[in-house]
Each structure stands twice: as structure tokens, then as C-alpha cells.
Amino acid sequence: MLSKIIHIFGIVCIVLLSATCILLSHFQRDIKTNQISENDWQYTLTTIPSFFEDRFYDIRMNLTLDKKKKDDRMVLLEIDDASIKKIGRFPWKRTVWAKVMDKLNHFNAKVVSFDVFFSEEELACNAQHPDYLFAQSIKRFQATGDRFVILPYTLGRDYNPKQVDENAIRTPPDALFDYMVDTKERSQDFKLTLNYISKSVYPLKILTETGAGLGHIEATGDADGIFRHYQLVGLVEDFYFPSFSLLTYEKYTGNRPTLIIQSLDEVHIQTATGKLNLNNVGEAKVRWIGDQHSFPRITTWELLNAKDDDQKYHDLINGRIVYVGSTAFGAHDFRHTPVDSQLPGIIFHMNMTNMLLDGNFFQPKDVSTSLSWWILFGGSAIIIIVMLFGLALLDLAAVILLTGGMFLLDTYYLLPLGYEIKLFFCLFSILATYSWTTFLHFYTTSKEKKYIRGTFSRFVAPAIVDKMLNNPDMIKVGGEKRNITVFFSDVRDFTSISEKLTPEQLSTCLNQYMGVMTDILFENLGTLDKYIGDAIVGYWNAPMDVENHAYQAVKASLIMIEKLPEVNQRFREQGFPEFGHGIGLNTGVCSVGNMGSDKIFSYTALGDHMNLGARIESLCKRYGVQLNVSEYTLQAMTEEQRQQFTYRILDKVSVKGKTEPVTIYEVFHSFHFYKQDPAALAEYNKAFALRLQQKFSQAKKIFSALVEKYPQDKASARLFSDCQYMLDNPPAADWDGVTIMTEK
Numbered sequence: 001m002l003s004k005i006i007h008i009f010g011i012v013c014i015v016l017l018s019a020t021c022i023l024l025s026h027f028q029r030d031i032k033t034n035q036i037s038e039n040d041w042q043y044t045l046t047t048i049p050s051f052f053e054d055r056f057y058d059i060r061m062n063l064t065l066d067k068k069k070k071d072d073r074m075v076l077l078e079i080d081d082a083s084i085k086k087i088g089r090f091p092w093k094r095t096v097w098a099k100v101m102d103k104l105n106h107f108n109a110k111v112v113s114f115d116v117f118f119s120e121e122e123l124a125c126n127a128q129h130p131d132y133l134f135a136q137s138i139k140r141f142q143a144t145g146d147r148f149v150i151l152p153y154t155l156g157r158d159y160n161p162k163q164v165d166e167n168a169i170r171t172p173p174d175a176l177f178d179y180m181v182d183t184k185e186r187s188q189d190f191k192l193t194l195n196y197i198s199k200s201v202y203p204l205k206i207l208t209e210t211g212a213g214l215g216h217i218e219a220t221g222d223a224d225g226i227f228r229h230y231q232l233v234g235l236v237e238d239f240y241f242p243s244f245s246l247l248t249y250e251k252y253t254g255n256r257p258t259l260i261i262q263s264l265d266e267v268h269i270q271t272a273t274g275k276l277n278l279n280n281v282g283e284a285k286v287r288w289i290g291d292q293h294s295f296p297r298i299t300t301w302e303l304l305n306a307k308d309d310d311q312k313y314h315d316l317i318n319g320r321i322v323y324v325g326s327t328a329f330g331a332h333d334f335r336h337t338p339v340d341s342q343l344p345g346i347i348f349h350m351n352m353t354n355m356l357l358d359g360n361f362f363q364p365k366d367v368s369t370s371l372s373w374w375i376l377f378g379g380s381a382i383i384i385i386v387m388l389f390g391l392a393l394l395d396l397a398a399v400i401l402l403t404g405g406m407f408l409l410d411t412y413y414l415l416p417l418g419y420e421i422k423l424f425f426c427l428f429s430i431l432a433t434y435s436w437t438t439f440l441h442f443y444t445t446s447k448e449k450k451y452i453r454g455t456f457s458r459f460v461a462p463a464i465v466d467k468m469l470n471n472p473d474m475i476k477v478g479g480e481k482r483n484i485t486v487f488f489s490d491v492r493d494f495t496s497i498s499e500k501l502t503p504e505q506l507s508t509c510l511n512q513y514m515g516v517m518t519d520i521l522f523e524n525l526g527t528l529d530k531y532i533g534d535a536i537v538g539y540w541n542a543p544m545d546v547e548n549h550a551y552q553a554v555k556a557s558l559i560m561i562e563k564l565p566e567v568n569q570r571f572r573e574q575g576f577p578e579f580g581h582g583i584g585l586n587t588g589v590c591s592v593g594n595m596g597s598d599k600i601f602s603y604t605a606l607g608d609h610m611n612l613g614a615r616i617e618s619l620c621k622r623y624g625v626q627l628n629v630s631e632y633t634l635q636a637m638t639e640e641q642r643q644q645f646t647y648r649i650l651d652k653v654s655v656k657g658k659t660e661p662v663t664i665y666e667v668f669h670s671f672h673f674y675k676q677d678p679a680a681l682a683e684y685n686k687a688f689a690l691r692l693q694q695k696f697s698q699a700k701k702i703f704s705a706l707v708e709k710y711p712q713d714k715a716s717a718r719l720f721s722d723c724q725y726m727l728d729n730p731p732a733a734d735w736d737g738v739t740i741m742t743e744k
Contacts (some may be wrong), residue, residue: 003444007436007440010436010440011433011436011437014432014433014436015376015429018376018380018426018432019377019425021422022053022369022372022373022376022426024050025049025054025425026365026372026422029050029229029281047224049425052424053422053424054228055224056423057424060411061288062338062339064411064416070294070296072296072320073357074320074323074353074354075295075316075322075323076327076346076350077297077300077325078327079328080327081329082301083299083300087300087301094118094122094134095130095133095134096304097134097137100324101134101137101140101141102137104141104303104317104322105137105140105141105147106308107306107313108319109147109317109319109320110147110252110319110321111147111149111252111321113150113248113321113322113323114150114325115152115324115333115346115349116324116325116326118207119200119204120204131204131206131207132206135206138207142211149212151212151214151215152201152244153217154197154217155197155198155216155231155236156196156198157193157195157281158196161194167200168197169197169198169202169236170196170236171237172236172239173197176197176239176241179213179214179242180239180241181242181258181259182256183240184258184260184261186261186263190261191261192240192261192278192282193281194235195218197236213247213251214241215241215244215246215247215248216241216242217349218243219335219345227335227336227348229279229283229286230348231243231282232278232283232352233269233282235282240259242257243352244349245350245356246352248321248349248353253272255271258270265366267282269284273356273358273361274359276356276361277365285362286355287360287362287418288337288339289354291340292347294354295323298313300324321353323346323353325344325347326346327344333345333346361418362418362420363418371419371421372423372425372426375406375410375426376425376429379406379429379430380430380433382398383395383398383399383433384433386398387433387434395434395437395438399431403427407423410423466544479591479592479595480591482541482590482592483541483587483588483589483636484539484540484589484592485539485552485553485585485587485633485636486586486587486590486609486610486613487521487553487583487584487613488535488583489560489583490617490620491534491580492579492582492621494534497509497579500577501577505576508574509571509576512567514536516563516567520556520563521538521556524553524555524559526540526552527539527540527542529604529605539590540552542592550587550641551641553587554585558627558667561583561669562671564579581626582626582627583620583626584615584616584619584629585613585629586612586633587633587636588608588609588612589607589609590605590607591605591607592605592606608658612655612658615655615658615741616628616662616664623650623718624712624713624715624718625666626669627666627668628650628664629664629666630664631663631664631665634665645667645668646667646668646672646675647666647667648665648674648685648715649663649664649665649685651663652736653739653741654739654741655741673710673712674713680706683705684702686702687719688719691723692737696727697723703717703723704720707720
């Protein structure tokens with residue numbers, strides 16, 4: 001009962017948290033600019049939901065952008081690096097800008113919007129003042145009355161109007177009143193955030209007197225530093241003034257937008273193309289057409305050098321908006337935006353103008369918020385209902401289909417319609433609900449598994465326990481045919497060792513030895529079958545698949561051999577006798593599974609290849625080797641894997657109980673004398689081949705030399721004796737070199 005209450009409480013918390021985050025992310029921009037400062041912890045808390053939502057929205061928005069689409073109504077006149085290099089150091093003289101204006105006049109531009117500040121008077125070097133020449137070129141451009149030039153200035157947020165700021169102009173200059181935004185206010189109690197005009201970049205009087213339009217270019221990044229919002233109107237004193245892009249739109253279309261303020265939650269600009277909702281600062285979120293590649297572009301140098309009869313420039317500029325702005329790297333006029341991490345600032349204005357011209361506006365925030373909640377609650381309800389069936393695959397399929405379907409629905413249907421769905425937390429609710437339920441299920445079932453693990457891990461290998469936990473049907477009597485590599489090891493002369501030790505000492509020695517060897521077995525993906533006195537039995541490739549199991553078995557066995565001196569060192573320090581051991585490996589198909597009764601069983605392997613592995617291990621003592629492997633184990637490895645080991649053939653034997661002979665090999669550990677002496681190993685292999693060819697005299701001579709060099713080599717000594725026996729008792733012509741074993 002308690003677990004169900006916890007389960008339900010957790011889901012309710014997830015859904016309510018997601019719904020709250022959707023609300024916060026929709027209105028976070030208003031909270032930031034109107035209620036709390038960036039230094040307050042409340043601000044940091046409110047930015048977290050919008051951070052995830054905004055980044056996720058950017059991803060989806062970019063998926064819908066048409067990279068080939070261009071807006072030919074606007075042209076970007078670039079202040080680029082090449083133009084600066086050819087014209088001279090930026091900022092350029094006003095005489096250059098006068099020539100630019102005359103060129104644009106000649107090619108009949110409709111609106112020229114400068115993203116360049118003309119706030120400082122230029123020094124005159126001759127009778128005609130450069131500022132005067134530039135002002136005259138603007139007048140010539142606007143002389144027909146249907147063409148316009150727009151100059152920029154900046155705003156600052158006036159949080160504290162009583163505070164004195166030498167750079168602040170809080171009373172609008174007279175020239176600005178010609179461009180006030182028509183405003184309809186429900187009540188004087190509702191005002192947008194107050195701004196001031198930055199004195200340092202306000203245009204020169206000689207330029208404002210030309211009748212050029214004035215638009216502010218204030219922009220503030222979101223909490224993550226990415227620019228997504230554009231301030232379309234700014235409140236200075238009691239008057240609203242248009243932004244750079246809004247005034248450009250007005251002059252280009254002839255449509256005068258109206259600012260309508262119903263309340264702080266209902267602010268919008270009405271244009272001929274639709275209703276554009278604003279926040280309490282006068283900002284709107286930009287719906288992007290793309291980066292600088294989405295607009296026709298020409299460089300300033302190209303324009304200045306264009307011939308007056310050049311039809312290309314006439315077609316490009318005639319009747320269009322020309323935005324003049326920097327794309328030069330050294331100008332540092334770049335913005336981190338959703339479409340480009342280093343977007344020239346002028347493109348920001350052009351995207352907003354495109355949005356105004358096309359009426360490509362967002363739906364009202366309350367509409368998007370309500371729809372986001374419907375998607376949130378609907379998706380969460382569906383996943384909760386599906387999970388009541390208790391089918392893991394169905395749960396996973398439902399999560400994938402729900403999240404994938406919601407992503408596609410929003411990205412390719414709702415988003416193009418202007419709905420700003422807060423999809424991140426809709427998906428979060430579904431995934432968190434699924435994860436919470438799965439976690440609780442895992443927690444309850446893990447208690448049962450803990451009991452199984454505690455019971456079985458004392459008797460079988462961890463790999464077997466894991467497979468039993470994942471597949472309860474394994475806990476039954478029965479088996480399967482598997483190709484495995486079997487492992488047998490035995491302590492040499494254990495009887496004489498045990499006679500020298502007390503039972504407690506013997507137990508200590510065995511535990512230390514078997515602990516080290518078993519750890520190596522497990523570390524190399526082996527499975528422990530059983531301990532038989534001083535013997536260890538194991539195998540690879542059961543119960544779970546082990547790639548290259550024969551190779552893994554040989555590698556693990558060599559590690560055991562090379563670890564034994566370290567074990568014996570500890571034995572010497574404790575006053576115990578040293579251990580020696582022999583290891584036998586064989587590869588083949590065996591029956592593997594739980595053998596026994598329904599109540600008492602053991603996971604083990606049975607079959608001829610299991611028996612052959614035991615026989616091969618027993619031959620270690622006869623041939624004086626530590627690692628004896630069958631031909632089947634070597635054949636199970638790739639040529640590349642075999643080349644990693646050094647080995648020699650020991651004999652072809654027919655073990656007791658088997659009629660078919662098997663070739664056995666010794667694999668050398670790193671400090672084996674034949675591993676250190678390749679020449680001697682080559683002689684051994686040569687002698688063994690001569691023996692099989694019944695050239696016993698030649699073989700005997702080589703084996704004699706090897707025994708003299710390495711008297712500890714029991715295999716060479718046995719083959720030397722065998723050659724002498726064959727010389728004294730010549731075998732039959734069909735002798736195949738097989739040694740028949742009469743004992744196990």
C-alpha cells in the first residue's frame with residue numbers, strides 16, 4: 001500500500017513540476033525584466049526551465065528552416081573585411097558614405113537602413129564638411145518623398161529614473177517625435193518597461209535634420225546568452241518609439257503599425273500583416289528565416305565600383321530595402337543566435353523585418369501555454385494507462401511512440417503555425433513518469449533478486465547467477481548443447497603436501513591458492529563448475545556466450561601459471577610447502593545446464609569433451625608440463641590468435657575410454673625455457689617430425705642433445721626413450737605415432 005502511495009505521489013509531483021516549468025518558461029522573459037534582478041536567486045531559479053525549453057525549441061526550429069529560401073525584398077550591403085582592406089580603416093569617412101548613398105540613389109533603393117552609428121562629428125579637411133556632404137546625399141535620396149533613410153540609436157533600461165546618468169537622455173529629442181508609434185492604451189496604469197536614450201551613439205544633429213528616420217536597435221540576450229528576442233518598441237518618458245526594423249517595415253510598406261496595450265499581459269502591435277504579441281518590455285521572439293545566406297548580399301566595395309549602367313545592381317537594389325551593416329570579423333558585431341553562433345547583428349534586424357513583412361507571428365502566449373498543458377496532461381495520462389498493463393515492451397514502445405509522435409507533430413505542424421509549445425517538459429513528464437515507475441518496479445524486484453543472488457552466488461559463478469536472475473526459467477532441470485572450452489587444474493603431489501600440514505594449515509593453503517586462481521578464471525570470463533578436493537573445474541562460453549572462448553581459456557591459464565610463483569612466495573613466508581599444478585584444456589560440444597532434481601541441482605557440463613579435458617589434464621604429470629591443450633582448442637582459435645602463443649606438440653594419444661587419437665600440445669608461459677630459446681624449440685619440432693617419419697636414430701640424437709641442455713624437460717626425455725625403444729623394437733609399417741594410454 002505504501003509503495004502505491006509513493007508511486008502516485010511521485011507521478012503527481014512530476015506532472016505538476018512540468019506544468020509549472022511550462023508556465024515559467026513562457027513568461028520568464030517578463031519576470032526577468034520587470035520583477036527581479038539577475039543577481040537574485042529567484043532569477044536563477046526561473047531561468048532553468050527556459051534554458052532547457054529554449055535550447056530544445058532551437059533544435060526543432062532549425063529542422064524546419066528552408067536553407068534555400070531567400071527574401072529578395074531586402075539586400076545586405078556588407079561592411080566586410082575585403083571592403084575595409086580596400087577602402088581603408090573603419091569607421092569610414094562620411095565622404096565614403098555620401099558616395100554609397102549616391103550609388104543607392106542611382107540604383108533606386110526604396111529604404112536604406114544603416115546599422116552604423118554616426119554620433120561623432122568628423123574633422124573637416126577642406127571647405128566642404130564631410131558631415132554636410134553625407135547629409136546632402138541623404139537629402140538627395142529622400143527628395144522624391146517615397147524613399148527613406150533610417151539611422152540607428154540605442155536604448156537602455158531605465159530601472160531607476162532618479163539615478164543620474166551622464167550618458168542617459170530621458171527626454172526624447174524633438175527629431176524623435178516624428179516617428180512615435182501610434183498607441184492605444186486602455187489605461188495609463190499600464191506601461192511597458194521604461195527606457196532611456198544612449199547619448200553616446202545618438203546621431204548628429206546635421207543628420208537628424210535631413211528627415212532621416214530614427215530607429216532604436218536595442219537587443220538583450222536570453223539567460224543563456226543567445227539572442228532570440230527583439231525589442232520592437234521602447235518607452236522613453238511617456239512616449240513609444242519604433243525599433244530599427246519596425247520603422248524599416250513602416251517606411252517600406254507605408255503601413256503605420258499601432259501599439260495596443262490592454263494590460264501588462266496583453267500587449268501587441270497591429271500591422272497590415274497581423275497581430276504581433278509583445279512582452280512587457282516591448283519585445284517579440286524572432287521567427288527566423290535563416291542566416292546571412294537567406295538574403296542577397298553585395299559588398300560596399302563592389303557597390304562603389306559598380307558602373308551606373310550595371311543591370312545586375314539595378315535589378316538587385318531597385319525598389320528594395322538595403323540594410324547596411326558589418327559582417328567584418330574585426331568589427332565584433334556578432335550575436336549568438338539559434339541559427340548561427342556568430343551571426344552578424346544586421347541579420348538579426350533583417351530577420352525581424354522579414355517576420356513583419358510576412359506576418360509570420362507567434363500565437364498568443366496563453367494559447368501556446370494552454371496547448372502545452374493539454375499535450376503534457378494527455379501524454380502523461382496515456383503513458384500511465386499503458387503502464388497499468390505491466391508489460392515492459394509495451395511501456396517502452398508507448399514511450400517511444402508518444403515522444404516521437406509529439407516531437408514530429410510539434411516540429412512539422414504546430415511550430416510552423418506559430419505555436420510555441422514547451423515540448424521539453426511535455427516529454428520530460430512522460431519520460432520521468434516512465435522512469436519513476438520503472439525505478440519503483442526495479443526496487444521491489446531487486447529485493448527478490450537479492451535473495452536469489454545471496455543464495456546462489458555462494459555455489460555458482462556470478463555469471464550464472466546473473467543469467468538466472470534475467471531468466472528464471474533456468475532454475476529448472478535440463479540443459480542445452482553448447483560448444484565450450486573446458487578447464488581442469490590439479491595440484492601436483494597434493495597427497496604428500498597434505499601429510500606435512502595440519503587440517504587448518506591445509507585449508508588455509510587451499511583457500512589462498514583457489515581464491516587467486518578462481519579470481520583469474522572469473523576475470524577472463526570463465527565459469528566455475530566445481531571444486532573437487534584440490535582440483536578446479538571450469539569452462540568458457542556457458543551459460544553466456546564468450547567470444548573467442550578458446551583464446552580466453554588459454555590466456556587465463558597462462559596468467560594462472562605466471563601468478564603461481566607469487567602465491568608460492570606467500571606460502572614460503574608462512575612456512576608452507578610450495579604448490580605446483582597442471583592445467584588441461586579441451587574444446588568441444590557438451591551438454592550444459594542445471595543437472596539434478598527440481599529441489600537440488602547444480603549448473604554443470606557433461607559430455608565426451610568434458611571427459612577428454614580431464615584426461616588431458618592428467619597427462620600433464622606424464623609429460624612434465626603445466627599447460628596441456630588439445631588440438632581442438634588450438635583449432636578453435638584464429639591463426640592470428642594462435643600466433644600470440646608459443647607452443648609445441650607433445651604427442652598423439654588415445655586416452656582411456658576413447659578410440660580416436662587426439663594431438664596434445666604444451667603452451668609455454670613467459671618464463672618457460674623453450675619460450676626463451678626459439679632455436680631449441682625448432683630442434684624439438686624437427687626431432688618430433690623425424691620420429692613420426694620413423695627416422696628414430698636421427699630423432700634420438702636431437703632429443704639427446706635437448707635433454708642434455710634441458711634435463712628438466714620431461715617430454716624430451718620421454719621421446720628420447722621412446723625413440724630408443726622403437727630402434728630396439730621396430731614398429732609396423734603403418735605405425736602412426738599414437739601413444740595408447742591404459743590409465744586415466
